[in-house]
Amino acid sequence: MHMSDGLLNAPVSVAFLVIAAVGVGFALVKARADLDDRTAPMAGLVATFIFAVQMINFPILPGASGHLLGGALAAILVGPYVGALCVTIVLVVQALLFADGGLTALGANVTNMALIGTATGFVVAVALRRLAERGKGGLAAVAFVSAFVNTVVAATGFVVEYAIGGAGGVEIGKVALLMWGLHALIGIGEGLITAATVTSVAAIRPDLVYLLRGSRKPLEVRS
Amino acid sequence: MKKFFLGFALVSLLIAGVLSYFASGDPDGLDKTVEDTGIAAHAQEHPFAGSTFADYALGGDSKFTGLAGALGVIVVLAVSFSLFWFLRKRPDAR
Numbered sequence: 001m002h003m004s005d006g007l008l009n010a011p012v013s014v015a016f017l018v019i020a021a022v023g024v025g026f027a028l029v030k031a032r033a034d035l036d037d038r039t040a041p042m043a044g045l046v047a048t049f050i051f052a053v054q055m056i057n058f059p060i061l062p063g064a065s066g067h068l069l070g071g072a073l074a075a076i077l078v079g080p081y082v083g084a085l086c087v088t089i090v091l092v093v094q095a096l097l098f099a100d101g102g103l104t105a106l107g108a109n110v111t112n113m114a115l116i117g118t119a120t121g122f123v124v125a126v127a128l129r130r131l132a133e134r135g136k137g138g139l140a141a142v143a144f145v146s147a148f149v150n151t152v153v154a155a156t157g158f159v160v161e162y163a164i165g166g167a168g169g170v171e172i173g174k175v176a177l178l179m180w181g182l183h184a185l186i187g188i189g190e191g192l193i194t195a196a197t198v199t200s201v202a203a204i205r206p207d208l209v210y211l212l213r214g215s216r217k218p219l220e221v222r223s
Numbered sequence: 224m225k226k227f228f229l230g231f232a233l234v235s236l237l238i239a240g241v242l243s244y245f246a247s248g249d250p251d252g253l254d255k256t257v258e259d260t261g262i263a264a265h266a267q268e269h270p271f272a273g274s275t276f277a278d279y280a281l282g283g284d285s286k287f288t289g290l291a292g293a294l295g296v297i298v299v300l301a302v303s304f305s306l307f308w309f310l311r312k313r314p315d316a317r
Contacts, residue, residue, distance in 0.1 A: 001253045006267035028310070035311035044304035045231045051299040052239035055279060055292050057247040064255040065247035082307065089303045097298060098291065099269040099277035158253060167265035174260055182252035205227050 001069060001154065001183075002094065002109055005102030012165030017107030023115040024088050030081040034210070042208050043078045047086035049197070050074060054090065058189050066186030069113045069154055072121025072147035073194045077201060079210040080122035087114035112157035121150035125211050133215045139202055140195040142211075147194035151187035155179045232300065239292030243279070 008016070035043065050070035057065035070090070074083030088110050094100040101109045124146035125132065132142040159176045166175070202209050250258055257263040271277060276294065281287035 001251060003253055003257075004266040004269065006265045007257060007262055031307075032310050032312060035307055036314075037311065040307040040311040041228055041304065043307040044300055045228060045235070047303035048232065048235045048296055048300040049238075051295055052235040052243075052292065055239050055243040055246060055288075055295075057249070057251060059247045059249060060252070063249050064252065065249040066252050067246075085306070086303060089306070090299060093295060093299050093302065096271070097274075097276055097295065098279050099271040099274055100279070102267070103270055155252065162262075166262065168260070168262045170260045170262055175256060175262070178256040178259060179252065182255055186252050208227075 001113060001158070002091070002101030003105045003158065005104045007167055008105065008108055008161055009165040009167060010104070012161060013104040013107060016111050016161065017104070020107040020110035020115065024084065024110065027081040027084040031085055034079045034082050039078065039208070043082045043086060046074055046077050047089050050086060051090045051093065053193060060182065060185040060189065064182060066182070066189055068190055068193050069117050069151055071113060071117025071154065072125060072143065072150040073197055075118050075122035076125050076143055076146065076198050076211045077209060080118055083122070084114045084118040087118055108161050112154045116157045117150045117154035120153040121146045124149045129211060132211055136199055136202070140199050143195040143198040144191035148187035148191040151183050151190045152180060155183035236293060236296050239296045240289040243288050243292045
């Protein structure tokens with residue numbers, strides 16, 4: 001979901017660079033409280049894993065694919081602030097090293113995938129935390145739902161940005177319909193990957209799953 | 224603890240270095256949307272489109288996607304680990 005330069009006009013691109021900078025700055029300040037000798041290496045690995053999995057485009061329709069965004073995955077494993085930083089690092093490396101995602105578009109891309117995606121995934125996951133604490137099935141369901149919602153809402157970020165200042169003057173309803181339809185399908189893939197990843201981590205190191213921190217009883221998924 | 228982190232890093236390396244060859248080459252949801260609506264005509268070429276590792280290849284040769292992916296894994300790990308290690312709360316601070 002990395003947009004190229006030129007899809008949004010210059011003022012809107014700059015506005016979202018500012019929004020992204022403020023959001024990432026806020027995350028940098030708040031992330032400190034969630035990082036210690038144990039969680040800092042985990043956060044680095046979560047960023048690395050998201051980069052790797054984003055390379056794997058999976059088919060959704062003939063002629064269309066999708067890839068993980070990673071917001072909910074990061075939020076569930078390392079929390080919303082560290083998670084937003086994880087996705088941001090991935091997007092910056094992709095834009096600078098691999099020419100994937102424009103430079104003036106970086107603000108909008110960070111806003112959609114790192115800020116909106118992670119925040120949405122986290123809010124949904126926290127709302128369903130009781131279910132996640134019930135066991136492996138519950139955790140998988142919560143991961144799936146929060147990842148699905150994170151994908152569709154992040155896609156909505158582009159729709160809103162295009163409505164404010166998109167190039168070409170295409171009818172916004174058409175853009176919205178395509179974005180939502182395609183990302184509902186991509187969201188299923190995002191949900192499956194997120195559920196598989198989160199339950200795998202929880203099976204080996206439940207203490208490293210941010211969402212399960214402070215659970216009254218440790219999750220029994222070891223079997 | 225060490226084993227878990229090492230395993231996690233190795234899985235990422237395998238995904239980016241090997242599984243990446245099996246990724247779909249079709250446009251993703253956003254690219255498909257801008258292509259089908261004609262918005263893509265306004266897309267500008269990436270300023271770094273001619274750089275060594277552009278499009279997860281090596282000098283434009285996608286035979287080396289796995290290598291580019293492995294490099295990306297190492298770069299993201301180095302950047303993120305450094306940042307998060309620097310930001311972390313230190314128990315013996317001051």
